[in-house]
Amino acid sequence: MAFDGITVAAVVKELQETITDSRIARISQPETDELLLTLKTKEGQRRLYISASASLPLIYLTDTNKPGPMTAPNFCMLLRKHIGNGRILGITQPGLERIIRLEIEHRDELGDLCRKFLIIEIMGKHSNIIFCDEEYRIIDSIKHVPAGMSSVREVLPGRTWFIPDTMHKLDPLTVTEDQFFQALSEKPALLGKAIYTSFTGISPVIAEEICWQSGIDSGITATDLSSDARTHLYRQFQYYMEDVKSGTFSPAIYFDGNTPKEFSAVPLRHFSNLREQTFSSVSEVLSAYYAVRNTLIRIRQKGADLRHIVQTALERNRKKYDLQSRQLKDTENRDLYKVYGELIQAYGYQLPAGAKELTAENYYTGKEITIPLDPVKTPQENAQKYFARYNKQKRTFEALTELIRETSDEIRYLESVESALDIAMSEDDLTQIKEELTQSGYVRRRNQKKKSKSKNLPLHYLSSDGYHIYVGKNNLQNEELTFHFASGNDWWFHAKGVPGSHVILKSGGEEIPDRTFEEAGKLAAYYSRNRGAEKVEIDYMEKKHVKKVNGARPGFVIYHTNYSLVIDSDISNLKAIQD
Structure with a gap:
């Protein structure tokens, strides 16, 4: 999901409640496009993590420290000079833009009070952290954007900072009903995209949710809506915006099994x-979500x-299987010969000498058959x-029948x-898979020293009726x-006819309830090639x-x-146990 304006609004509300009037105790720049501000609040020390990464722009409160380089970069040194020990007066968001402005009060070299702005733009590949004076004149930025990179706005020292209006979008917090439908009617796209x-x-997800809450198909156009449907859609849109304006947020992560979606x-x-997991703050959501996503990306x-x-071995074996199947097809007439x-x-x-064919009754079928002959050979x-x-x-x-069976088994194994x-989900998982491929001859063992037995454990779930299930x-x-x-x-459970995990339901010698059988079956379906299908056949x-x-x-x-x-x-109702 995009880090949209509603998420930014939730972050702003949290920051207003936690770090307003705090002092900036330390500024570090762990990466070229990251800042970590250590803040002293009345409740204690907090850390504000800010990333302008093109692939993963973020801002949230964290308890985790991240060491910086031995020599601080120029932008970090500039911030330390100007706003080190500065006080955060306010945190604002213009409209529902993906922009956060930190207003910071500090004393200049003469001891006079001054104000500066640290502006965080969460805009995908255009994300940036910009440091401005009280007149919004840019002092410096973590990324410089000259005219050659952008014809819309330069981000360079001495230029004036402003919000570029490239998409000509309306502010959803102030839009009227007439403006709402005029904007949608001008878009030929389907309703959700409009x-x-x-x-x-x-974001697209929020647009889909508004349509869903309105009971309207997001796949139609705005011009297809009846008058009542138009009114209902606008009211539902307003309900969402009222929650945003009042700061009524419910931070959550939505999981497909164990994977955050x-x-x-x-x-x-x-x-x-x-499966929905709620959190007390949006910072906890962002920290947990991106920690898991980063782990998955790193593991991938x-x-x-x-x-x-x-995949290389699979491709080779599939080609071999196709070739062997074609060769086997060429033997279909063997019994006829x-x-x-x-x-x-x-x-x-x-037959007379030099005959080119023999026409005779096939005593197996009772039908007449003509057999080609070589006239220079005897019968x-x-x-x-x-x-x-x-x-x-x-x-x-x-021979081919046996080879095809072996190739088919190899394909099934590789799948x-x-x-x-x-x-x-972890490096231990990859280590165990690598060991398996080594034993199978696909990976060469680099040293002959025998490794200790892996401590990697299977997945462990608890059914609704209290039975333990292992995957x-x-x-x-x-x-x-x-x-x-x-x-x-x-x-024992396994998805029928496709690669998948073995699932063991521990019975303890008891009679198992039907609900537990169904939950074990769902695990076998989820951890198989047919994950996501509405109907999966399970053998047990x-x-x-x-x-x-x-x-x-x-x-x-x-x-x-x-x-x-x-x-x-769907295993959203099953409880995973960390062994």
């Missing part, structure tokens, strides 16, 4: 299919080499030619590793869960019916007696 492109600070400072009811980056190995040879042996004595030699062709294709068929990479995160964990951890009377049975084939890859099993259920992959 809302977020017409009004400042509104969205965050918001206001409720998002159209995400009823996601660190797992890129493993993913490349797996055998029949040709037998018929030539049975009726060939009637016996023609028969032997067809028998030789039959035997060659028979041997090819038998299961790819699925494990998709759900990896393997990769094939090695699946193997351990099924054949070493689970007891014979525990229940007591663990004692699950068998391992000698020589099979880790985590590969067979079973002949099982139950089935069809379930969705």
